Amino acid sequence: MDAGLETPELRIIDDNDQFVVLVKPPGLLSVPGRGEDKQDCVASRIQALYPLATGSITVHRLDFDTSGVMVYALNPSAHRALSRQFMHRKVGKSYDALLAGELSGDEGEVDLPLIVDWPNRPRQMVCYERGKPAQTLWRVTDRAPGRTRVEFRPVTGRTHQLRVHAVTPVDKGGMGAAIVGDPLYGDSSTHPRMCLHAKMLGFWHPTTGKWVVYEQDAEF
Numbered sequence: 001m002d003a004g005l006e007t008p009e010l011r012i013i014d015d016n017d018q019f020v021v022l023v024k025p026p027g028l029l030s031v032p033g034r035g036e037d038k039q040d041c042v043a044s045r046i047q048a049l050y051p052l053a054t055g056s057i058t059v060h061r062l063d064f065d066t067s068g069v070m071v072y073a074l075n076p077s078a079h080r081a082l083s084r085q086f087m088h089r090k091v092g093k094s095y096d097a098l099l100a101g102e103l104s105g106d107e108g109e110v111d112l113p114l115i116v117d118w119p120n121r122p123r124q125m126v127c128y129e130r131g132k133p134a135q136t137l138w139r140v141t142d143r144a145p146g147r148t149r150v151e152f153r154p155v156t157g158r159t160h161q162l163r164v165h166a167v168t169p170v171d172k173g174g175m176g177a178a179i180v181g182d183p184l185y186g187d188s189s190t191h192p193r194m195c196l197h198a199k200m201l202g203f204w205h206p207t208t209g210k211w212v213v214y215e216q217d218a219e220f
Contacts, residue, residue, distance in 0.1 A: 010045055013069075013214060018078040018206045020046060021071050023216050026193045030061035030070070046072050059083045063160065065183060068095070068198025069214050073206075081206035086157070092202030095152040096141075096218040098195035099166055100186060101177030103148045107139035110165040112173050114158045123184055124160040126168060134158040136165045138175065148177065151199075160184070162196060180220075195220045 009028060014021040022042070024030065029041035043058050055076035062068055073079035085091050113131030117123040125131075135155035142149035152162050167185040168174025178186030180195040188194075197218035205212050 010042065012049075013216065015050075015074075017074065019071050019073050019082065020050065021069065021201070021214050022046070024062055024067055024070050024198075026065050026067045029064055031058055042070065043072065050074055055079055060086050060157070062198055063163075063196075065181075065194040066196045066198065067193075067218070069201040069216050070198070071201060071203065071214075078206040082203060085203050089155070090204065092200065092213065093154060093157075093198065094200040095154070095162060096197045096199045097150050097152055097162065097166070098180040098191075098220060099148045099150060099175065099177035100146070100180045100190060101148060102143065102146065103140060103150070103175060103177060104170075105140075107137075108175075110134075110136045110138070110168070110174055112165060112168060114161060114164055116159070122159070124158070124164050126164065126172070126174075132156075132158055134161045134165070136162060147180070191220070193220065 009025040011023045012020060013023060024042050031043045032039050032041050046057060047053060053074040056079050057072045059073055059079060059082040062070060073082050112126045112134060113128055114124045114134045115127040115131040117125040133156060137153040138150050140148055141151050154161055163179055163182055163185050166175045167178040170176040181188055181191030182194045199218060200215045202213040
């Protein structure tokens with residue numbers, strides 16, 4: 001299938017016989033959810049576009065409200081190779097985000113363990129006793145009154161990691177500013193969408209062994 005093919009709300013930016021790279025729009029699941037109304041997702045659309053794909057195709061996920069670059073495997077061998085890279089943190093990732101606040105510093109690291117907040121699922125929370133390690137590197141890329149644009153480089157890949165690390169108060173080890181438009185941890189009325197975008201994804205090609213990088217700028 002030719003790179004650049006467009007389907008409603010889903011844009012393919014590269015593909016071959018091993019994997020497909022695409023830009024996920026906000027408001028679309030990465031994988032099917034529970035219930036008939038949650039079956040439309042990136043994975044099901046890719047399977048429809050690539051009917052010859054075999055085995056599991058999903059190697060990572062983005063939140064429903066997050067947009068950005070993703071890769072899906074098209075055969076079991078590629079799935080194993082790509083999954084191992086994500087598992088062992090051998091991939092490169094960066095996110096573009098707009099925060100509802102003015103940060104005092106220019107860069108830093110958040111190191112706060114996370115666990116699901118069971119009474120308030122799917123929310124996550126900081127928990128030093130039972131939480132899984134979660135680290136995020138960040139740097140400011142632009143400033144405006146009441147807003148700060150940052151680049152996130154997550155070291156780990158916990159659920160809602162960037163969102164919780166952003167909103168956690170500074171005196172508790174976080175950044176003290178929710179992501180603009182975040183419906184779970186911020187105020188969804190401030191923007192039509194959550195301003196978090198997976199801008200860059202780099203990984204080792206499953207068959208050639210070459211490092212490949214894909215980038216797509218955010219649209220907010």
